[in-house]
Amino acid sequence: MIKLSRMARFGGLMGIGWTLSTGLLTAQPAPTPGIPLTLNDLSAFKPAAAHWRVVGAVRADLNKPNTLIIDKGTGIVVAQPTPAKPGQPTDPKASLFTTFDHGDVDVELDYLLASKSNSGVYLQGRYEVQLFDSWDIRTPKTIDNGSIYERWDPKRGEGRYGYDGHPARQNASRAPGLWQHLKISFQAPRFNANGQKTQNARMVRVELNGVVIHEDVELTGPTRAAAFDDEKPTGPLMLQGDHGPVAFRNIRYVSYDKPRPELRDLKYAVYKGKYEKEPQYDKTAPESEGTSTILSSSVSRIPNEFLIRYTGTLRVSEPGEYRFNLGVPGGGGLLKINNQQLIGPGQWNGSGKATLPKGDLPFELMYTKFVDWTKPALGLTVAGPGIREYVISDQNGGDGEETDPIVVDAPTSTVLRSFMDMPGEKNAQGGTLRITHAVSVGSPDIVHYTYDLDKGALAQVWRGAFLDATPMWHDRGDGSSRPRGMVQRLGAPVLFLTQLASTQMAWPTDTTGSGFRPKGYALDASDLPTFRYQSFGASVDDKIRVLPEGQGVRREVTITNPASNLYARLASGMRISALENGLYVIDDQHYVRIDDLGGAKPTVRESNGRQELIVPVKGKVVYSILF
Structure with a gap:
């Protein structure tokens, strides 16, 4: 059973490079690298x-x-x-x-x-x-x-x-x-x-x-x-x-100790009509005009087909490079500072940057609205040297409408089929890889996974909340869902099993020549799936279960009538290190623990600049992913 709930919405200003609001978004500048220690x-x-x-x-x-x-x-x-011993004071230098x-x-x-x-x-x-x-x-x-x-x-x-x-x-x-x-x-x-x-x-x-x-x-x-x-x-x-023992690395920080720019002497003029480009102001009479202490779309009482033009001064105390994000739903916007055009007309959400001197600089902003199905909103954010990104208007701008997220919880074993994107992995066209036959399995133990039916591959595991199905079910949807917790992705999905004439052969990236045929999955009495497929003439049952105390997942793959020279790939990464008791650490991000290989010996090998943990198959492969 799928239980849908509503995610809480949170406001507040975010750090550089982070989303400003769940409902009203502005384009984000690149994250500031920070000062390394x-x-x-x-x-x-x-x-x-x-x-x-x-x-x-x-x-x-x-x-x-x-x-x-x-x-x-x-x-x-x-x-x-x-x-420290009981009652012993803490060392101030500890x-x-x-x-x-x-x-x-x-x-x-x-x-x-x-x-x-x-x-x-x-x-x-x-x-x-x-x-x-x-x-x-x-x-x-x-x-x-x-x-x-x-x-x-x-x-x-x-x-x-x-x-x-x-x-x-x-x-x-x-x-x-x-x-x-x-x-x-x-x-x-x-x-x-x-x-x-x-x-x-x-x-x-x-x-x-x-x-x-x-x-x-x-x-x-x-x-x-x-x-x-x-x-x-x-x-x-x-x-x-x-x-207790702890280690730290890659410590970076960005201090925000400089004064913010200030808008001064703001004047506005509201023009009635459908303006898809900037008018000649000296030849056009405004519907209303006045002064304001803040940028806002509320100075216009016209719900649609209007243009607001703000002029004034931006007082800059700290010279340097500044980044601006402008959100103006339902039309377009324009931003000029110090007689430079930073954001051009015609964009609902635009961004721009400029190196600004210290002093009082001419400021101009335009918002023209002509799409009637969005609400008016005007948002402008600023970030600069020693200045955290902040909102200099009365709201963040964006599309004028909030999407109420659709989330899927897993109070019991929960199975959901969808598309699943794999950030960091590329498809043949250079875009983000998308698994088109993904099955995500949720657990009340808050450990979940995604399985690729096209390859018989475990694609990712994660801890925390289950799925955000908003992209799949909101409006027309695109068929995809995404994990809501801490995700450990396991690389681009490939066949779990393949034949290798030698351990130096490259692992195939597709199913060509494998005879791979998915057979779906069967649910047990607890609604937990066992995936089934045929590959290289063998019948395969692939059972994945959450470990006690949610420490990861245990995978038991049973191969009936395995072909000769059949191997399983348990892990891939830039660095695989063998530890004690059949434990391997993969890129310092997760562990693989060997549970039962039927006497077979695993091997760590080099392949295309990466490392792979592979093992010859003798009928059953049982291992755990701890993360």
Whole structure:
């Protein structure tokens, strides 16, 4: 049974390169690269305890809690603390503090946790995004990975000490020993000239492993175990190092500490009529005109077929390159600054950039609306040197209509057929690869997968929410759905089984010569599918099941009458490393565990600049994907 629900809509301003709003969209500028922290040594940080060091490689043993295995080199900073004894005070140098202080900031980094480990990233040393081994968690709490940790006050009474914590929307975590990616967009608290706080700090947006887990969360004060009890306009970035082993790499940040441009002396004129190009203003009388303090489409009382022209001054305090996004549904827009045309007429959503000097610069904006089935809206965003993208109008603009997303939950075993796009994989025409016979299987254990019926291939697995079916069912639809959780894609789908005259032969990219014939799937008593097909004269049953505690999936492929020289490909990646107990790590993003190969020995081989984990087939192949 498919259960449909409605996704919550969240507003608020996003960091550079992130969507501004679910319903009203503007074109986005390219993400700002940010300033990297040098990790050749610890010079980017204040002096710290000896358990912090710089290394070249790190991994975790899934069977050994709080253990990281390191190797010499640079590029990774690691904490391997000794657990504190009960009642022992925390060493003030146990955590790592950057030498720079920040206010508004975007931070992006990779981190790796040992099994059962606990750490955190503290903005300004005060507000924590929790890092925790939450591999087996279904519903995150404030202690879990990616959550905003709670505040703490013993004066509140027994059972009420913790408050104002914010659990992650869903569990988007990877397994311990795998690198995870965190993006934080933070807004610092505001203070007046007397030092009194006028606005609380905010987590504008937090993204874990490609999944948005927080948007526009207000922080009323420092979270528990913060380095400072007070609040200030700035503070250092803090990496917690007194709770458990953790590693960090690829740390980058963008500070937003420059004054925003200001619109001044705005005047508007509204012209009635269907203007598909800019009129001669000196020969056309306006329907109405006046002054305004903000850009808005509401100055026109005409619902359709009108033109609004704004003129004024843009005061720029910080010279440099600025990027603008303009949204004007139902017609077209134009933007000129300092007598330069940045966005041309005729676009509902347009973007442009210009290098602007300091000073008061001439400003002109035009919005002409002539399509009657959209509502009027005018949105303009600005981003510049040291200035986070913000809305300088009364709304974001866009298409004037919100699409209420259609989502599919999986409270029980749920099977949905659709098209499935594979970002990062190309089709023959150079576009994004689309699986046309995809079957997505959802589980109440919040681990799901997509199977390609055309190839007998497991295409992707993911943890968290199940599917967004909006592209498939909204309006005319395009037949596709997309995962809503943390996705581990397994490469472009290819045949799981093929014949190889030698282990040096390339794995085929299509089914030519294989005799591949899909036979659909059969559901068991729990509505779990077993996929069936014929290939190279053999009959194949392919059964995929979620592992206990949602740690991944177990795949059992039974081959009846296997052909000679038949091989299975278990994994492909840029780097495959053998670990202990039949475990392999693939590109530091997921594990493959060998469960039963009927005595056959797997091989890691080089092929077309990549590596493949293959095994000769003797009748049954059983392995697990842990992620």
